[in-house]
Amino acid sequence: MRVLITGANRGIGAALSQTLDARGNEVIGTARAAQGCVPLDVTQPNQITALARQLSDAPLDALICNSGVFHDKHERLDDGYPPEMWAQEFAVNVTGVFLMVQAFLPHLRKAPAPKVMIISSQLGSMARATGGKYIYRASKAAALNLGRNLSVDLAPQGIAVGIYHPGWVRTDMGGSDGDLTAEEAASGLADRLAALSLDTSGCFETWDGRTHPD
Numbered sequence: 001m002r003v004l005i006t007g008a009n010r011g012i013g014a015a016l017s018q019t020l021d022a023r024g025n026e027v028i029g030t031a032r033a034a035q036g037c038v039p040l041d042v043t044q045p046n047q048i049t050a051l052a053r054q055l056s057d058a059p060l061d062a063l064i065c066n067s068g069v070f071h072d073k074h075e076r077l078d079d080g081y082p083p084e085m086w087a088q089e090f091a092v093n094v095t096g097v098f099l100m101v102q103a104f105l106p107h108l109r110k111a112p113a114p115k116v117m118i119i120s121s122q123l124g125s126m127a128r129a130t131g132g133k134y135i136y137r138a139s140k141a142a143a144l145n146l147g148r149n150l151s152v153d154l155a156p157q158g159i160a161v162g163i164y165h166p167g168w169v170r171t172d173m174g175g176s177d178g179d180l181t182a183e184e185a186a187s188g189l190a191d192r193l194a195a196l197s198l199d200t201s202g203c204f205e206t207w208d209g210r211t212h213p214d
Contacts (some may be wrong), residue, residue, distance in 0.1 A: 001020075001026070001061035001062055001106060002025070002026045002028070002059060002060055002061045002062075002111075003025050003026065003028065003060075003061060003062040003063075003065040003193075004022055004028045004029060004030065004060055004062070004063050004064065004104065005017050005020075005028070005029050005066060005105065005146070006030050006031075006040065006042055006064070006065055006066050006067040006096070006100060007014055007030075007031055007042075007066040007067035007068065008027075008029030008030060008031055008037050008066070009029070009031030009032075009034065009036070009138065010031075010033040010035070010167050011142075011169070011182055012066060012084060012119070012169055012182050012185055012186060012189070013029070013031070013064075013066040013067070013180035014029075014182070015079055015181075015183050015186035016064065016066065016185075016186040016189055016190065017029040018186070019183070019186040019187055019190045020190055020193075021091075023190060027055055027112075028055075030051070031032065031064075031067075032067075033101045033191065036091070037112050038051065042092055042097075042099065042100060042152065043091040043092055043095070043096055044094030044097055048100060048103045049087075049103055051103075052103040052104055052106075054102075054105070055107055057106075057107075057110065057111035058107060058110075059107060059108075059111040060104055060107035060108050060110070060114065061111045061113070061116070062114065062115045062116070062193060063096040063100060063101065063104050063108060063113075063114075063115075063116045064116075064193070065096070065100055065101070065116070065117065065118045065119060066115040066117075066119045067092055067093075067096055068092060068119065069088065069089055069092045069093065070089070070092055070133075070136045071085050071088060071089055071135070071136075072085055072134065072135040072136055073133060073136075074090070075128065075133075075134075075135075077132075078083055081134055081135060082127075084164050085135055086132035086135050089135045089136060089139045089200050090135075090138075090139050090142070093142070094139050094142045094143055095138035096131065096147060096149075097118055097143055097146060100168045101116055101150060105159075108159050109157060109158075109159070111183050113158070113160075113197070114159045114160070115159070115160045115161075115162070115193060115196045116150065116154070116159060116160070116161045116162070116171060117148075117162055117189070117192070117193050117196065118143055118146070118147040118162070118163045118164070119166055119189075120140045120143045120144045120147070120159065120163045120164065120165060120204070121136070121140040121165055121166070122165040122206075122212060123136060123137045123140055123144075124137060124138075124139070124140025124141035124143060124144050125141075125144075125165075125204075125214060126141070126214055127214060128213075141168055143163070144154070144204055144213045144214070145180040146190060147161050147162070147163035147184065147202070147204075148163070148202050151202035152202070155198060155201055158189055158198065160196050160197050160198050160200070160201040160203075161201050161202065162192065162193075162196040162202075162205065163202075163203065163204045163205075164189060164192055164205050164206070165175055165204075165205070165206045165207065165212050166185045166188075166207050167179060167180040167184075167185045167188070167191060167207040168180065168207065169181070169182055169184075169185045169195075169206075178184075178207060181183070183206050184207075188207035188208045188209070189207050191209065192205060192209060194196065195209070
């Protein structure tokens with residue numbers, strides 16, 4: 001498969017890029033801070049369209065929307081969560097996902113069994129609404145909703161869409177207390193990508209294949 005991954009310079013994205021490459025896939029890793037990746041800021045539409053033009057008419061078997069930010073871990077309800085923080089997180093976690101899918105639709109349509117993987121989070125699940133982290137939770141819930149609706153509209157075009165919770169991973173974002181290494185999460189997500197099809201399109205699953213409650 002030819003796979004494009006956003007946010008591939010570190011954490012889950014880097015591990016997933018390495019895992020898919022080791023499994024024989026052609027991986028195009030992108031990142032805002034390039035560090036060996038193709039430079040791409042998903043909040044900049046002109047950069048997204050430029051990369052789409054650069055790939056020309058080449059088929060794309062899978063698009064993995066992994067880029068994400070989590071700025072509001074320690075905000076207080078009384079005086080935190082400034083408007084700029086809402087705008088920044090939604091620009092990456094939601095709008096960036098949509099813009100990537102939109103820009104690379106022509107490339108996906110050229111593949112025999114194209115797939116879109118959206119990395120959301122269990123914090124976006126209404127079943128796990130335990131308070132706090134309002135911006136991140138809202139953005140990941142929006143990413144889940146976006147993925148579900150894309151799965152409906154893209155099914156007639158033969159494009160499968162899956163939404164995934166990668167687990168609580170020991171990364172800069174997840175912190176040192178996480179349950180999984182990035183490599184463990186990446187291995188599971190690579191398996192989920194392989195299993196994704198039109199029959200399972202619209203799924204919200206964990207890294208290890210369990211159905212996650214909305």
